[in-house]
Amino acid sequence: MLTKVHTGLDAVPGIWWKPAHKSEKIWVAIAFAWCIVLFAMMPLWHWKGGQNPSGIRRHVDPKAYFARTMAFATQYKVGEDRGLPIVQPPPGADVYLVAMTYQWYPILRLEQGKEYMLHMSALDVNHGFSLYPLNINFSVVPGYDYALRVTPTAAGDFRIICNEFCGIGHHTMVGRVIVVDSAGSTVADNDSATIRSKEGQ
Ligand code: CUA
Numbered sequence: 001m002l003t004k005v006h007t008g009l010d011a012v013p014g015i016w017w018k019p020a021h022k023s024e025k026i027w028v029a030i031a032f033a034w035c036i037v038l039f040a041m042m043p044l045w046h047w048k049g050g051q052n053p054s055g056i057r058r059h060v061d062p063k064a065y066f067a068r069t070m071a072f073a074t075q076y077k078v079g080e081d082r083g084l085p086i087v088q089p090p091p092g093a094d095v096y097l098v099a100m101t102y103q104w105y106p107i108l109r110l111e112q113g114k115e116y117m118l119h120m121s122a123l124d125v126n127h128g129f130s131l132y133p134l135n136i137n138f139s140v141v142p143g144y145d146y147a148l149r150v151t152p153t154a155a156g157d158f159r160i161i162c163n164e165f166c167g168i169g170h171h172t173m174v175g176r177v178i179v180v181d182s183a184g185s186t187v188a189d190n191d192s193a194t195i196r197s198k199e200g201q
Contacts, residue, residue: 055138060145065121069096073106081107081176094119094147097160097175099127099140101167104160104175112181115151128164131177137163155181 020028046054072087072095079086085106089095091114098105100123110116120129122142129138138146160175 056147058145058147059143060121062121062123062142065096065119065145066098066100066123069098069105072096077106078109084176086178089116091115093117097129098123099129099162099173099175100124102162102169102173104162104173107176107178109178109180110152112152112155112179115149117147118150119145119147121145125166126164127162127166127173130161130163132159132161134158139164152177152179155179 072089073085076087076089076093077085078088084103086109087106088109091111094117095108095110096119097108098121120138120140121144122140124142126142127140129140130136138148140146156179158177158179160177162170162173166173
């Protein structure tokens with residue numbers, strides 16, 4: 001008598017051809033309904049939640065964008081910090097920020113409650129714009145001018161951290177945005193002292 005040998009030719013025992021149990025059908029229906037809810041939430045978050053800002057993207061020559069930013073910085077320069085110009089454009093103006101290895105240029109000084117058109121682009125490689133300590137993140141890509149309507153809602157001295165690895169100096173790529181309140185004063189000194197003391201630890 002031959003011994004039964006198991007090979008791949010034998011059908012795997014199973015019950016898949018039997019009708020699904022009622023509870024399984026209910027579960028599939030619930031999962032599908034939830035998928036549709038989440039799908040609807042994507043556009044809803046965009047319009048109602050204010051989490052996904054609609055920027056305007058344009059192709060731009062990285063060198064031309066850099067030249068535009070330099071001209072902007074020269075035009076509205078009001079001071080300097082460690083070799084970087086502090087630039088204060090008038091409310092409503094187009095504001096230019098360029099990311100390059102390994103700095104954000106220039107330092108921006110904006111007024112609280114005023115609207116600006118903020119342009120961001122990179123000169124060399126991909127960088128990541130992350131406004132510290134707020135949770136605002138964008139990819140900054142060479143060849144693309146990403147323009148956003150922004151209205152600073154709080155005065156302070158903010159840092160821009162690069163959150164996309166861009167090279168050996170990535171961790172040193174820290175920029176600065178100063179927001180002054182309507183009285184023209186800023187809590188910048190207190191805040192920057194706090195941040196500097198943290199950096200020094
Ligand atoms: Cu720039 Cu990382």
